[in-house]
Amino acid sequence: MQYNNYLYGLPGYFTEEECNTLIEIANCNKIDEGKIGNISNNQEEGNKDDNIRSSSIVWFHGQMMPQSIEQKIHTAMNEALTTTGWNFDIAYRQAYQYTIYDAPETTKKDRGDFYTWHQDSSPDLDNNGQKRKLSFTLQLSHPDEYEGGYFQWLEPDRVFDRMSNSPIVDMTNSIKTLPHSVKDKGSIFFFPSFIHHQVTPVTRGQRKSFVGWCVGNQYV
DSSP states (O other): OOOSOSOEEETTOSOHHHHHHHHHHHHTSOOEEOOBSOOSSOTTOOBOOTTTEEOEEEEEOGGGSOHHHHHHHHHHHHHHHHHHSOOOOOOEEOOEEEEEEEOHHHHOSSSOOEEEEEOSOOSSOOTTSOEEEEEEEEEOSOGGGEEEOOEEEEOGGGGGGGOTTOSOOOOGGGEEEOOGGGOSTTOEEEEETTSOEEEOOEEEEEEEEEEEEEEESOOO
């Protein structure tokens, strides 16, 4: 599918207090390693692969989520869907995920935490016959608290315009990086779940975020 825009951001949409509330809740719950796979049904199960993803996470369920913040996410979601013209049919939002990306001095690894190119959606349907259609990230760190950790996405409609007679496609100009205006703490941005995206390695400090997925019926 092709759209005029593949990302919709709301700078500073959440307050410092609201962001800190989510961090405090996460700090009181079990921290796990970020995994990959099984995103259609039991999203908390998966495989550990440090070549694809390195991060720490906390799952948010039901009563863990303050209703006021839940409602703001819902309002922001509707604004994104309407303003962009995506107009996806959304039935519900899955359990949220608080995510931490640390720099090498904390991870004790060759590089900082990251999540290389992937999609949030799957060709498989969940137990309700539905799939992820819209993803979002809420920034919980100030930009000066970390370096690296860039959110990037691939805009599919420009990839093949430069193909000509060569089977090799240069993807460089199709890779977009999150604008600085949406990196501030409290900013939230939405994108279609089928878009390939990544978080580059964090080189200093710690990047905290809160991510979620909005699910609906198959595209018609």
